[in-house]
Amino acid sequence: MIPTEYYIFLGTGLFTIGVIGVLTRRNVLIILMSIELILNAVNINLVALSQYFKSVDGQVFAIFVITDAAAEAAVGLGLIIALFRNKETVNADEIDLLKW
């Protein structure tokens, strides 16, 4: 039986890698992938804590998150294609349309 802390550590590690990826990578595609890492870190936590508390709520929630992640990936990729068509780039630091 693997102790729950290990899972928490794994989740924290994955989450940190994902956050660093979101904050530092220029390519929007990579940022999207990093977001997937964050979501999966959360999933690991949910499943681990579900095991810990002997409740299936967390696992059910994890299924929702996976579904959500799929939808998010689809929308995100669509946005990236639309963005590329308009701006000829997928680099996050070249896109500052949010200003004004």
Added chain:
Amino acid sequence: MLDYIWLIPVFPLLGAAIQLFFGRRSSNRAVSTVSVGLPGLSFLWAVGCFAQFLGLPESYHHVFLRPLYTWLPAGAFHLSNGSLGNLNVHVGMQLDPLSCVMMLVVTGVGFLIHVYSIGYMAHEGGYYRFFGYLNLFMFSMLVLVLADNYLMMFVGWEGVGLCSYLLIGFYFLRKSASDAGKKAFIVNRIGDAAFLLGVMLMVVTFGTLDFHLITKAAHSGQFPVGSGVITTICILLFIGATGKSAQIPLYVWLPDAMEGPTPVSALIHAATMVTAGVYMVARSNALYALSPTALALVAGIGAATAIWAASIGLVQNDIKRVLAYSTVSQLGYMFLACGVGAFGAGIFHLMTHAFFKALLFLGSGSVIHALSGEQDLRKMGALWHKIPTTAKTMLAGTLAISGAPFLSGFFSKDEILWQSFASPYGNKLLWVIGVGTAGMTAFYMFRLFFLTFAGNSRVPHEVEHHIHEAPSSMTVPLICLAVGAVGAGYVGWPKVLGGPNWFGKFLDPVYENPAMRPALEHTWNQEFGLMLFSVAVAFVGFFVAHRWYVKQPGIADRVAAAAGAAYSILLHKYYIDEIYDALFVNRVKDLGSAMAAFDLGVVDGGVNGVGWFTRLSARLSIIWDTWVIDGVVNALAFMVKLVSWPARIVQTGLVQNYAWFITLGVLFFMVYYLVHL
């Protein structure tokens, strides 16, 4: 037919509409078929209406009214005497003996003149325009004589004035013609203004404008004889009549109106339109009966105009101008008759005059036509055998106007002269003037006749080749009118010569006035004697003309030379045009120049000043705007920019920066809680 009496004016209106809208592309033949046919139809319809009118029972009181619709429902208002009136002006027709006579004269003589115009105008430009205007004139004149109230009469009155203007200025490329048209229009406007004032005064006095209601009010005894307001109305109406019917002081337009084509002179300026004033005075006889002052004025002006114009006519050299002054003079006769209360005699003369004066004008037109446009009597002569039909019909007209016994002019003129002598409103001076005018008339008419048709030819050689009798479209109307000029008087064959005076009896119901002074008693001998005397005077006129212009042609020039200044004054028409120019026309022009100067200096100056001031204030406003208003706004914006600087620099628009802030914020709070818990 009487129910459709409104068709009589509508036929020519239709013709006018067709010509003026579509005539330009039509052939002359099509134009004359429509525009002569429709007045002809009008004439036939008028004859039918007349026949039916004669058959009406007595209970109609000799007045047939045919209201068509309410034109101006003006509603209730206070009359000048304080009572409540209710004015409704109708468009309607009134047929009584007086309008019967006018209707038949206008349509009959008018139709003949239309026929004549086919030949006369054949080689002129604007054929369709001429006939369109002529038909429009017929319409207006028929509205004038068939109207049942003063306002509708005024519509016709203005309509004929317009057509007169259009037709006098028919050859509008010639300056003299367009000037003459303007003169006629403006002089008439003076009279028309007075007429309109009279109509307004009638509205507030009687509360109605219908002829039969006003006549009833005048007969009712509500207004005493000599009533001030009635006198004012009568005088205002008469001023209107002096304009339209060319009486002193407004007669000056008629001689100039001869610039129009000759059929126009015959129709408008001899037979019909200029008699509208006489008709209107006769129509208002119930009012004039209440005002001896106005009657005296009418008689005085009439007599003065008669002899004044006749004296000018003695020496004029333009064939149409002689006839024009003759017309003015004869119209004076008609007013003289109305002024002495003999309205019937005035209308009788109006009718006979329509025949012989239209005939004389058309005859002179035929002469002018034969001489390729020559109007100067000094360049005519010896035309008797060259244009025999014209000459014979002209002779009939000349005899009729001179008062040769048993021709139409004789009956009507003698009736007027007798009335001016014998009527309770007449006096001997009026009779003397009338007889003097009769002598002058005979003289100048025979002078015209002899200078044209007798003596030696003074026609230039190149013109002489082209002399030809007019086509039958011109001679047939001449013959018809000559028959009228000879025979039209028989309907009024006077009692003194054993006749029935059917015409007088027919018109009498129109002139039954309780306010009229009773006729004076005179013997048959007196009347017959005066008649003989006036015939003798006319014969003297003829005899002098014959002697001066046929037997010893040189004598006229010697008389003219001997008369010197008097002759010159007559030849220049008493310098009336010059005097009017100096007194009125040039004063009005001066006023116009002063107005123009005022306009340029003060009004324009004011406007320009306002413009300049606006520009100045606009410039100041620009300065204020740029420096003060814009300055404040810019300063405000600058302050906002300054204050917002810290907020602005974090707004990079880069999504990763925002993510950094979020992450750092979360980390900060985590650390904070870890430290404090």
